[in-house]
Amino acid sequence: MKTAFIYSDDFAKFSYGPRHPLKPFRLKLTYELIKAYCLLSLPNMRLIEPKPAEDEDLLLFHARDYIEVLKDVDHGIDVEDAESYGLGYGDNPVFEGVYEWSGLVTGASLQAAELVDSGEVGIAFNISGGLHHGQASRASGFCYVNDPVIVISSLLKRGRRVAYIDIDVHHSDGVQEAFYRSDKVLTISIHESGRHLFPGTGFEDEIGAGAGKGYSVNVPLPFSADDELFVFAFDSVVPPLVEKFRPDIVVSQLGVDSFVTDPIAHLNCTTNGFSKIVGRIKEVSPKWVALGGGGYEITNPAKAWTLAWAIMNDIEPPDELPESFLKEYPLEGFRSGRLRDKEYVLGGIEKETMRKEVEKVMINLRKRLL
Numbered sequence: 001m002k003t004a005f006i007y008s009d010d011f012a013k014f015s016y017g018p019r020h021p022l023k024p025f026r027l028k029l030t031y032e033l034i035k036a037y038c039l040l041s042l043p044n045m046r047l048i049e050p051k052p053a054e055d056e057d058l059l060l061f062h063a064r065d066y067i068e069v070l071k072d073v074d075h076g077i078d079v080e081d082a083e084s085y086g087l088g089y090g091d092n093p094v095f096e097g098v099y100e101w102s103g104l105v106t107g108a109s110l111q112a113a114e115l116v117d118s119g120e121v122g123i124a125f126n127i128s129g130g131l132h133h134g135q136a137s138r139a140s141g142f143c144y145v146n147d148p149v150i151v152i153s154s155l156l157k158r159g160r161r162v163a164y165i166d167i168d169v170h171h172s173d174g175v176q177e178a179f180y181r182s183d184k185v186l187t188i189s190i191h192e193s194g195r196h197l198f199p200g201t202g203f204e205d206e207i208g209a210g211a212g213k214g215y216s217v218n219v220p221l222p223f224s225a226d227d228e229l230f231v232f233a234f235d236s237v238v239p240p241l242v243e244k245f246r247p248d249i250v251v252s253q254l255g256v257d258s259f260v261t262d263p264i265a266h267l268n269c270t271t272n273g274f275s276k277i278v279g280r281i282k283e284v285s286p287k288w289v290a291l292g293g294g295g296y297e298i299t300n301p302a303k304a305w306t307l308a309w310a311i312m313n314d315i316e317p318p319d320e321l322p323e324s325f326l327k328e329y330p331l332e333g334f335r336s337g338r339l340r341d342k343e344y345v346l347g348g349i350e351k352e353t354m355r356k357e358v359e360k361v362m363i364n365l366r367k368r369l370l
Helices: 009-013 025-036 064-072 098-117 147-157 173-178 227-245 271-284 299-312 323-328 348-369
Strands: 003-006 045-048 123-126 162-166 185-192 216-221 249-253 288-291
Touching (some): 003 098, 009 025, 045 098, 098 123, 098 288, 147 162, 147 173, 147 249, 147 288, 162 227, 173 185, 216 227, 216 348, 227 348, 271 299, 288 299
Parallel strands (some): 003 123, 123 288, 162 185
């Protein structure tokens, strides 16, 4: 199968600020690790330089007045009324190039979708994408422009049926809201429960409305859930629903903030469960647009998305990190020197209690959806 990797070194030139959790540098780190494994010179792959999205692309979802304000703050200085659009405070700071950054990320996701939809490749991966919290008229959760919604909207204009699968630790509220009344998009989000974490949504009773009833699917996981429970939840819900829906294209968000070492969430996943789920997504996808997502301990995206790219290309990379890479990035925290994490498995009463909670969610979803 032909694949495409969408990347620009320009991703790393942007900064949300020194204390902000989201570090665009993690994208360059991921690219360099993939390159060190010689996974960017494969015979059936293409390395694509992204083009920025046009305003007409952004307007597929976002309000014109919001886009105009985003342009106004691109110089990095607040303007009047910016705060009313969610701009200028902790989560969504105004920084130099914020509009340029948003356009470049969205353009990369749209190119991935175009390559897949046209049949040029079967899988395309934009590690910078997956900014799934953005609202039509408001920035939210580090996300200024919602590139998954724009990608899906562009595919709907072409008459495609799209299944969206999101494994970020945070609920994909922006994507769910955009398609909550549509039967042309199946949205599935597996995430830490909103009882414990932003954005406080994504409960199993959120199943869509109107024509879209039954097409929004949420699997909230309990505090501290591990790989085993995450994979169990995925296997219980995703394959049967995708098979029933029969999408033309799958769009996935592959956030890795569910990992045990992530500083802003509370799940206990690792590259082990993540790799299994990526393999499952590949199995159920007739065509596949893969996007990045969260991940705030910067070695986690690098390792996990390197593994994801390897899986997309049917390659099993060695576990020992390339020596050339470790010499180049000695201070980035790759302490184990390994690509794959050690398994992290909970047990005892705590695990049994969590399993029962997840099974209860599964039973409720089957009654409503399957």
